[in-house]
Amino acid sequence: MRGKDAGTIVNFPVPCSLFPVIAYTLRMDSFDFFRPPILTVTALGAYLRELLETDDILRDVWVRGEISNFNQYRSGHLYFTLKDAEAQVKCVMWKTSAYHLNFSPRDGQSVEVHGNMSFYANGGQAQLYIDNMQPVGEGLLYQEFLRLKNKLEDEGLFAEEHKRPLPRLPKHIGIITSASGAALQDMLNTLSRRLPLAKVTLAPSLVQGADAPAALCKALELLNQLEDLDLILLARGGGSIEDLWAFNDEKLARMIFNSRFPVISGVGHETDFTIADFVADLRAPTPTAAAELATPVTINDLYNALQNTDALLLTAMQNAIGERRYELDIQNHVLLRLSPIQRVNNAIQTLDMLQERLERSMQNHLLQVLFRLYHLDEQLEALSPLAVLRRGFTIVSDAQTGRLISQASQTQENQPVQVRFADGEIPATLRPTNQEKL
Numbered sequence: 001m002r003g004k005d006a007g008t009i010v011n012f013p014v015p016c017s018l019f020p021v022i023a024y025t026l027r028m029d030s031f032d033f034f035r036p037p038i039l040t041v042t043a044l045g046a047y048l049r050e051l052l053e054t055d056d057i058l059r060d061v062w063v064r065g066e067i068s069n070f071n072q073y074r075s076g077h078l079y080f081t082l083k084d085a086e087a088q089v090k091c092v093m094w095k096t097s098a099y100h101l102n103f104s105p106r107d108g109q110s111v112e113v114h115g116n117m118s119f120y121a122n123g124g125q126a127q128l129y130i131d132n133m134q135p136v137g138e139g140l141l142y143q144e145f146l147r148l149k150n151k152l153e154d155e156g157l158f159a160e161e162h163k164r165p166l167p168r169l170p171k172h173i174g175i176i177t178s179a180s181g182a183a184l185q186d187m188l189n190t191l192s193r194r195l196p197l198a199k200v201t202l203a204p205s206l207v208q209g210a211d212a213p214a215a216l217c218k219a220l221e222l223l224n225q226l227e228d229l230d231l232i233l234l235a236r237g238g239g240s241i242e243d244l245w246a247f248n249d250e251k252l253a254r255m256i257f258n259s260r261f262p263v264i265s266g267v268g269h270e271t272d273f274t275i276a277d278f279v280a281d282l283r284a285p286t287p288t289a290a291a292e293l294a295t296p297v298t299i300n301d302l303y304n305a306l307q308n309t310d311a312l313l314l315t316a317m318q319n320a321i322g323e324r325r326y327e328l329d330i331q332n333h334v335l336l337r338l339s340p341i342q343r344v345n346n347a348i349q350t351l352d353m354l355q356e357r358l359e360r361s362m363q364n365h366l367l368q369v370l371f372r373l374y375h376l377d378e379q380l381e382a383l384s385p386l387a388v389l390r391r392g393f394t395i396v397s398d399a400q401t402g403r404l405i406s407q408a409s410q411t412q413e414n415q416p417v418q419v420r421f422a423d424g425e426i427p428a429t430l431r432p433t434n435q436e437k438l
Contacts, residue, residue: 045121052126058117062143063089063128064136067109072098078105082113082128090120093130102241102271103135110136134241141241145248148275152250157257158278164262166282169297170230172199174223174261176216179204183237183266183287190291194298201226207236212246217255224260231294232259234276235266235287247274256280266290389422396420399427 039047052058065082072078076095081088091113105111115130134142152158173191177184179202191200203219206212216234223232234256236244246252247267253275256263262281267274270285277283284290381387385395396405399416411417415430 042121045119045124048126049119049121052117052119055117060114060116061128062112062114064110064112065089067105067107067111070105070107078130080105080107082111090123090125090127091115091130092127093133097131100271100273101133102269105133112136112142114142141245145241145275148248148250148253149278152253152275152279157253162257163281166262166264166294166296167230170195170198170294172201172226172229172231173294174201174203174226174229174232175235176203176205176219176223176232177235177287178207181207181237183235186288187233187235187266187291190288191295194292195295196299197302198295201229206246208239208243208246213249213252216246216249216252220252220255220259229261232261232263233266233287233290233294234263234280235284235290236268237287238269238272244268244272244274247276249275252276253279264290264294386422389420394419394421 063082065084065088068081068083068088070078070080076098078091078093078098080091082091083089093113093115112134113128113130114132115128117126117128119125120127132142156162175184175187177187184202188200191198201223203223205219206215220232220234223229234247236247238244244267247265256265256276256279264282264284265274265277265280266284266287266289267276268286282293284293389395397403397418397420398405399418402418403410405411405417411430413430413432417428417430418425419428
């Protein structure tokens with residue numbers, strides 16, 4: 001605390017994610033320690049919403065009750081009240097969740113709903129936001145469905161990278177369904193109409209009841225033993241969640257995942273979803289749609305393709321020949337442009353020029369050498385003893401040793417010597433004279 005105006009910061013325990021921390025700086029002489037924080041209506045609504053949405057029970061809750069004041073807006077969202085004898089709660093179900101309902105909710109109907117609680121600030125009321133709704137009795141089955149769905153999804157059985165591509169023109173199609181059901185006839189009629197060339201093998205199975213999961217697994221196992229099969233259709237008509245429960249079997253899901261051949265599921269109606277739909281390589285909304293998806297190329301497509309093949313082939317050949325001829329002309333021009341002949345000719349011309357320069361250089365060098373040699377010869381000639389001899393001098397050397405005699409002291413009486421003149425040598429013998437002894 002500093003000075004007279006120093007105050008105290010009070011932080012109230014309100015979640016920071018709702019609104020800014022409430023803080024007051026007050027004078028000590030006016031501070032009321034017992035005064036509660038004053039919230040705005042917006043802050044109170046945000047606080048209530050935070051409390052409801054973070055509660056472990058209220059954010060994942062199942063509620064059973066009776067529908068009242070049901071209203072479906074043109075947007076597709078559902079608004080109603082869920083009540084029992086002593087209480088009621090406002091409910092909202094968005095269009096994206098309502099789309100998957102397999103029944104039509106109505107006033108007075110007993111249902112089990114799943115969702116989370118929150119606070120609608122504009123209306124000033126707590127509401128239950130529903131993501132799933134089932135008539136009473138189907139809630140437990142749906143919980144088991146969600147448990148298995150989450151388990152298999154965590155294991156990666158629904159992952160897109162595990163989905164196998166479907167053949168565009170299957171030659172052999174396997175079907176797993178009831179032999180007496182309308183779904184089989186619908187699929188056979190569709191396959192016969194769209195692709196009568198395909199071979200169809202039926203592995204009949206129960207599709208409803210306690211024994212149905214084992215029968216479906218056995219049929220899938222039998223089809224996987226075939227060698228030339230291209231595709232498997234797993235289908236049955238619509239029904240309640242209990243009727244379709246055989247297709248929520250964990251063993252069946254794993255067999256579909258490990259099937260040697262791609263599997264298309266066509267179970268129930270468009271709004272029905274089973275575990276088999278999620279693990280299959282492709283889901284069809286109905287059995288008939290499954291047969292259509294299995295034959296993307298129909299007999300009419302093949303016929304039309306055959307009719308157009310000749311013209312297309314002729315056009316393609318003409319275009320191909322024209323393109324190849326054009327490409328050949330281009331390559332020919334490129335070849336001429338890149339031909340080494342011109343480079344060779346250029347190299348020959350360069351070689352001729354270099355050879356001429358080399359010859360001129362050698363001649364110049366040779367003249368320089370000859371001139372220098374001539375100059376040195378003149379110098380040598382000027383310094384040569386022969387030149388001295390030609391001026392009248394002689395060279396005397398000892399006849400025996402060849403040693404030059406340049407001084408009189410090097411001579412003896414009667415010593416044989418060689419006297420060299422400019423034009424030759426003569427022998428001589430030294431004789432004494434009346435002069436001083438040599």
